Amino acid sequence: MKTVIFSHGDKGGVGKSTIAAVMVDMILERQGTCRVVDGDIKTSDIYNRYQNTDGVDASSLQLNYAGAATVALNNLSEVLDSCKDGEFIVVNCPAGAGDTLDELAGLLSEACELDETRMMATYALGTKEECAGALAESLGSGLMSHILTDNRMVLYPLMQGEKSSFPWETDPAKAKYEGKSGDIPALTPQFVMQAMEKTEGPLANAVGRDDLGLTRFARVSIKHWLSECKSALSPLLFP
Numbered sequence: 332m333k334t335v336i337f338s339h340g341d342k343g344g345v346g347k348s349t350i351a352a353v354m355v356d357m358i359l360e361r362q363g364t365c366r367v368v369d370g371d372i373k374t375s376d377i378y379n380r381y382q383n384t385d386g387v388d389a390s391s392l393q394l395n396y397a398g399a400a401t402v403a404l405n406n407l408s409e410v411l412d413s414c415k416d417g418e419f420i421v422v423n424c425p426a427g428a429g430d431t432l433d434e435l436a437g438l439l440s441e442a443c444e445l446d447e448t449r450m451m452a453t454y455a456l457g458t459k460e461e462c463a464g465a466l467a468e469s470l471g472s473g474l475m476s477h478i479l480t481d482n483r484m485v486l487y488p489l490m491q492g493e494k495s496s497f498p499w500e501t502d503p504a505k506a507k508y509e510g511k512s513g514d515i516p517a518l519t520p521q522f523v524m525q526a527m528e529k530t531e532g533p534l535a536n537a538v539g540r541d542d543l544g545l546t547r548f549a550r551v552s553i554k555h556w557l558s559e560c561k562s563a564l565s566p567l568l569f570p
């Protein structure tokens with residue numbers, strides 16, 4: 332069986348790429364190899380990070396293809412079809428991927444069933460008012476509705492604020508949600524996050540680097556942050 336994991340979420344800038352990177356690191360540690368599909372060809376942050384990493388086969392394609400959702404999903408299917416049994420494929424969703432993925436999730440899920448591909452997803456919540464309802468919609472009829480409860484996880488990226496600031500907290504759909512959930516801690520101060528984002532390859536590489544202008548304290552902070560992120564995600568990836 333293959334496993335495709337979508338790093339999905341509310342709108343832009345909610346932490347989808349960061350979560351995707353942590354998952355790639357975890358899969359690499361466990362399996363030694365990982366496929367990566369970056370869903371944004373203009374700002375392919377995850378493709379750029381892993382394109383030269385041993386064990387990673389990275390590609391990028393446009394997943395939020397306005398007016399051409401079927402083309403986008405056909406391109407994704409081409410990558411999935413080429414993967415071998417046992418492989419993990421992390422798909423980093425761009426902002427607006429919901430229009431493509433949620434709309435065609437039924438077809439995608441049926442195609443995955445044909446090939447015995449297990450679908451998983453994380454959903455990074457946002458705090459903005461316009462985010463309210465997006466997860467409920469995806470759980471109702473979009474991508475999240477086609478993913479088994481054990482294989483989906485709602486995430487609170489806490490760099491955006493406290494849990495109470497996420498509209499999902501008061502959404503009526505929350506009471507009915509069946510699935511996993513977890514917290515992604517904030518890495519602070521911001522310049523430490525920014526320095527880590529400038530590195531290539533697994534995020535853990537930043538911990539060993541002494542040329543980033545980071546103090547030992549900052550590097551230890553990254554190490555602990557990474558370990559907390561992995562603890563949050565491991566019940567989903569490796570239960």
Ligand SMILES: Nc1ncnc2c1ncn2[C@@H]1O[C@H](COP(=O)(O)OP(=O)(O)OP(=O)(O)O)[C@@H](O)[C@H]1O
Nearest residue numbers: 342343344345346347348349426490516517518524
């Ligand atoms: N856990 C975190 N702690 C601190 N800062 C974070 C964390 N996760 C993300 N950020 C910051 O938030 C910003 C957005 O993160 P990221 O690129 O992961 O979001 P995204 O959802 O992939 O955005 P986009 O929709 O543009 O692809 C980045 O500047 C990043 O540095």
Ligand SMILES: [Mg+2]
Nearest residue numbers: 347348424425
């Ligand atoms: Mg991103």
